[in-house]
Amino acid sequence: MLLYRLFFFVREAVQGIKNNAFIHAIAIGTITFALLTFGIFIITVINLDRIFDDWGKRMHVIVYLDGKSTEEETTAVSEAIAGLPQTGKVTYISKEEALSMLKENLQNQAGILDNLDENPLPPSLEVQLKEEHANPQSISIFVKEVKKLNNISDVDYGQEWLRKFSAFISMIKLVGTGVGGFLLLATIFIISNTIKLTIYSRRDEIEIMKLVGATNLSIQIPFFLEGITQGFLASLLSLGILYVGFKLLIYKITIDYSLYLGYVDIIFLPQKLFAALILLGIALGIFGCVFSMGRFLKV
Amino acid sequence: MIQMFDVYKVYPNKHSALTAINLHINKGDFTFLTGQSGAGKTTMINLIFCAERATKGQIVVKGINLGKIKKSRIPYLRRDIGVVFQDFKLLNSRTVFENVVFALEVTGARRAEIKRKAWQVLKLVGLQNRLDATPLELSGGEQQRIAIARAIINDPTILLADEPTGNLDSEITHDIMELFKNINNRGTTVVIATHNNTLAQQYATRHLTLERGRIINPEEQ
Ligand SMILES: Nc1ncnc2c1ncn2[C@@H]1O[C@H](COP(=O)(O)OP(=O)(O)OP(=O)(O)O)[C@@H](O)[C@H]1O
Ligand SMILES: [Mg+2]
Numbered sequence: 001m002l003l004y005r006l007f008f009f010v011r012e013a014v015q016g017i018k019n020n021a022f023i024h025a026i027a028i029g030t031i032t033f034a035l036l037t038f039g040i041f042i043i044t045v046i047n048l049d050r051i052f053d054d055w056g057k058r059m060h061v062i063v064y065l066d067g068k069s070t071e072e073e074t075t076a077v078s079e080a081i082a083g084l085p086q087t088g089k090v091t092y093i094s095k096e097e098a099l100s101m102l103k104e105n106l107q108n109q110a111g112i113l114d115n116l117d118e119n120p121l122p123p124s125l126e127v128q129l130k131e132e133h134a135n136p137q138s139i140s141i142f143v144k145e146v147k148k149l150n151n152i153s154d155v156d157y158g159q160e161w162l163r164k165f166s167a168f169i170s171m172i173k174l175v176g177t178g179v180g181g182f183l184l185l186a187t188i189f190i191i192s193n194t195i196k197l198t199i200y201s202r203r204d205e206i207e208i209m210k211l212v213g214a215t216n217l218s219i220q221i222p223f224f225l226e227g228i229t230q231g232f233l234a235s236l237l238s239l240g241i242l243y244v245g246f247k248l249l250i251y252k253i254t255i256d257y258s259l260y261l262g263y264v265d266i267i268f269l270p271q272k273l274f275a276a277l278i279l280l281g282i283a284l285g286i287f288g289c290v291f292s293m294g295r296f297l298k299v
Numbered sequence: 300m301i302q303m304f305d306v307y308k309v310y311p312n313k314h315s316a317l318t319a320i321n322l323h324i325n326k327g328d329f330t331f332l333t334g335q336s337g338a339g340k341t342t343m344i345n346l347i348f349c350a351e352r353a354t355k356g357q358i359v360v361k362g363i364n365l366g367k368i369k370k371s372r373i374p375y376l377r378r379d380i381g382v383v384f385q386d387f388k389l390l391n392s393r394t395v396f397e398n399v400v401f402a403l404e405v406t407g408a409r410r411a412e413i414k415r416k417a418w419q420v421l422k423l424v425g426l427q428n429r430l431d432a433t434p435l436e437l438s439g440g441e442q443q444r445i446a447i448a449r450a451i452i453n454d455p456t457i458l459l460a461d462e463p464t465g466n467l468d469s470e471i472t473h474d475i476m477e478l479f480k481n482i483n484n485r486g487t488t489v490v491i492a493t494h495n496n497t498l499a500q501q502y503a504t505r506h507l508t509l510e511r512g513r514i515i516n517p518e519e520q
Binding site: 004005008019204205207208209210211212213214215216218 | 390402
């Protein structure tokens with residue numbers, strides 16, 4: 001009994017899609033566009049987060065010591081830092097080592113350093129954090145602790161960089177959420193209108209269905225099936241486009257920007273989000289139906 | 300089978316279409332509802348299958364009080380009431396067979412049963428050879444036969460017809476009336492609304508006349 005009804009609903013839905021192929025194509029295009037935007041946004045954010053984390057991993061904290069501190073004081077600081085839970089490896093860099101490193105970096109302009117009466121560079125400790133703490137949040141907690149110690153002149157961990165980059169990521173997330181929300185509404189609006197059109201084009205059929213005693217539910221189900229089909233096809237389409245676009249772009253990015261990327265693999269959507277995007281497509285289709293139906297089913 | 304007690308119908312535009320209607324149609328009656336254009340015939344038919352609701356008064360169909368029926372029950376009531384219209388209301392993109400079985404399919408009947416019943420009713424209306432034609436390939440009389448087949452495929456206890464022969468010539472009109480008579484003979488209560496008085500006098504076992512929303516021959520009851 002149920003199976004026969006299901007056949008009937010599916011046949012009605014297929015008929016509906018055939019009769020209104022153009023309208024359905026528009027709806028599928030719209031959902032695809034929305035899902036594509038979501039997909040691009042999600043892939044971007046996920047990968048920026050990964051790059052951000054990787055930078056954290058490779059980042060070390062340089063603790064500049066007070067130039068006038070004694071050897072004991074220096075050892076005390078070094079031990080205190082080594083005792084912090086986040087600390088992995090601590091390397092001492094003396095004033096002299098710092099100067100020779102600077103000279104090396106300056107290469108042929110190193111001459112300007114020759115006129116110095118006195119080495120102006122402070123001694124420092126280069127701290128490599130443990131792997132599990134090598135992320136922006138842990139680093140800032142660690143730095144706070146270090147700053148409490150005596151005989152320290154400054155702590156440098158590329159904070160400006162981190163701050164700017166994390167602000168950049170936050171902004172992308174914010175804009176993405178705003179645009180995404182708007183797109184979501186716009187998509188539901190467009191889908192509900194396409195469904196309205198298909199309902200309108202089938203009003204005779206609906207009238208007769210009511211006349212011969214079809215329940216409202218059985219009148220609605222074929223439209224829901226159409227909406228679900230739209231959403232499903234659109235999500236497959238957008239995933240396909242995303243994947244191809246991703247592969248093409250990734251090839252170029254990894255060649256041109258490998259320096260910045262370090263060892264991060266740029267990844268496509270994780271499986272969970274893959275499924276989520278398909279579900280979102282289907283949900284959009286269903287929502288579109290819900291908003292367009294009510295009015296047509298009176299009496 | 301169909302009872303009305305002091306029924307009024309006033310449309311939202313304040314137009315009063317039916318006034319103080321009392322009637323009692325029995326099981327197996329072959330009733331004609333006549334009256335001039337605008338007398339309220341269609342309104343009456345629409346009230347019986349819940350396409351409209353009475354403004355005042357009680358309507359009881361098959362023992363169900365339509366003033367109190369739940370919206371969700373209306374479809375089930377309609378499966379037991381076949382309706383035929385002047386303009387046939389067929390789906391022109393579907394075949395004769397598909398049109399006729401539409402009423403069974405929405406109720407979730409089995410394929411074998413659908414075929415058996417479709418064959419039965421199409422034979423009764425004399426169209427068993429045109430299963431694959433579409434309505435527009437058929438004459439008006441044939442189209443009305445399809446509509447009648449669709450209306451009776453659920454074996455309804457009541458068959459309503461609103462001006463069923465309005466678009467047909469007199470010879471075909473009589474064929475269709477014979478068909479209604481046949482259906483009536485199988486026990487179905489038939490109500491036909493028409494402005495054609497002669498037709499009513501020729502076929503009716505019950506004849507009600509409406510004039511500006513009132514029944515003017517209540518002595519018939
Ligand atoms: N939906 C409606 N809204 C407002 N007024 C209506 C509506 N339907 C019918 N009427 C009015 O109610 C009155 C009765 O209409 P009804 O359709 O029942 O008449 P009828 O006897 O079927 O006429 P006809 O022979 O022309 O079909 C008419 O005056 C009509 O204008
Ligand atoms: Mg009428």
